[in-house]
Amino acid sequence: MELPILQLQDVDYIYLDKFPALANINLDVNSGERVCILGANGSGKSTLLKILNAIAFPSNGIVKAFGQSLKENILEGGEFSRYFRQRVGFVFQDPDVQLFSATVEDEIAFGPLQLDIAKDEVEKRVDDLLQMLGIAALKHRPPYSISGGEKKKVAIASVLANNPDVLLLDEPTNGLDPRTQVWLIELLEGLSDAGKTIIIATHDLSLAADISDRVVVLNEGHKIAADGNTMDILGNRKLLLEVNLIHEHAHRHGETVHVHSHGPFADHEHEKEK
Numbered sequence: 001m002e003l004p005i006l007q008l009q010d011v012d013y014i015y016l017d018k019f020p021a022l023a024n025i026n027l028d029v030n031s032g033e034r035v036c037i038l039g040a041n042g043s044g045k046s047t048l049l050k051i052l053n054a055i056a057f058p059s060n061g062i063v064k065a066f067g068q069s070l071k072e073n074i075l076e077g078g079e080f081s082r083y084f085r086q087r088v089g090f091v092f093q094d095p096d097v098q099l100f101s102a103t104v105e106d107e108i109a110f111g112p113l114q115l116d117i118a119k120d121e122v123e124k125r126v127d128d129l130l131q132m133l134g135i136a137a138l139k140h141r142p143p144y145s146i147s148g149g150e151k152k153k154v155a156i157a158s159v160l161a162n163n164p165d166v167l168l169l170d171e172p173t174n175g176l177d178p179r180t181q182v183w184l185i186e187l188l189e190g191l192s193d194a195g196k197t198i199i200i201a202t203h204d205l206s207l208a209a210d211i212s213d214r215v216v217v218l219n220e221g222h223k224i225a226a227d228g229n230t231m232d233i234l235g236n237r238k239l240l241l242e243v244n245l246i247h248e249h250a251h252r253h254g255e256t257v258h259v260h261s262h263g264p265f266a267d268h269e270h271e272k273e274k
């Protein structure tokens with residue numbers, strides 16, 4: 001049997017010794033899976049992705065990637081570090097954290113140049129990505145001077161430029177206009193069909209429905225509340241209410257009391273006022 005490419009065993013993460021972010025996480029991801037990490041604000045989604053990208057290391061427990069235990073020293077250069085960085089790409093929740101180059105062009109070219117890809121091939125990749133994302137006009141602009149959604153596109157392009165096998169995306173559709181969101185979902189589907197592993201953190205249930213086969217739900221205690229088939233989990237209203245991914249409140253419309261569950265799978269129950 002094929003080994004999972006990413007494995008977390010009994011992982012806890014605590015910021016500054018006092019702010020828990022992940023508790024007792026056990027998670028295996030196989031090559032080619034499309035997984036959404038769902039959870040309310042503060043549940044630990046971003047922290048989990050940072051651990052999978054080896055930019056944060058667990059307070060307790062073990063993380064393995066491609067069968068190798070991820071410890072800080074193993075990623076300080078050397079062969080495995082290079083292998084890992086080439087295979088795993090991470091789009092941060094906040095593009096301001098990710099973008100650092102003088103121009104959009106340099107930003108997208110940075111990764112492939114680090115990987116010693118020939119300069120003319122890098123130029124071609126950059127131009128292709130600029131075209132694909134509809135941001136060719138930004139090529140020579142400094143990333144700090146462009147809009148939030150444009151920054152997000154540059155951040156996505158800079159990760160795609162490395163052609164990683166595993167894509168970790170933290171709230172990838174945040175800040176994107178509807179047309180670009182649809183484009184991104186289609187792109188991710190295409191990458192998935194090509195065999196890439198895709199892991200997305202989001203609290204957007206419709207994004208999870210569109211792009212994942214498997215959902216891992218984090219609760220507000222930073223634990224895994226559920227891990228399973230996307231449609232089964234998105235159909236579990238009780239679970240989604242418990243973890244605050246949908247909410248319910250009652251208010252009056254004239255004669256009736258109207259109970260809403262808010263979310264893409266919301267149902268509406270109308271009760272005649274007693």
Ligand SMILES: Nc1ncnc2c1ncn2[C@@H]1O[C@H](COP(=O)(O)OP(=O)(O)OP(=O)(O)O)[C@@H](O)[C@H]1O
Pocket residue numbers: 015016019020021039040041042043044045046047048093203
């Ligand atoms: N730098 C930090 N210092 C201290 N606590 C932090 C830090 N970053 C995150 N936390 C805490 O860790 C917990 C998990 O945060 P995380 O950012 O992983 O959540 P999230 O699920 O990504 O939330 P969101 O949906 O808002 O992006 C939260 O309680 C948060 O307050």
Ligand SMILES: [Mg+2]
Pocket residue numbers: 045046047093170
């Ligand atoms: Mg987050």
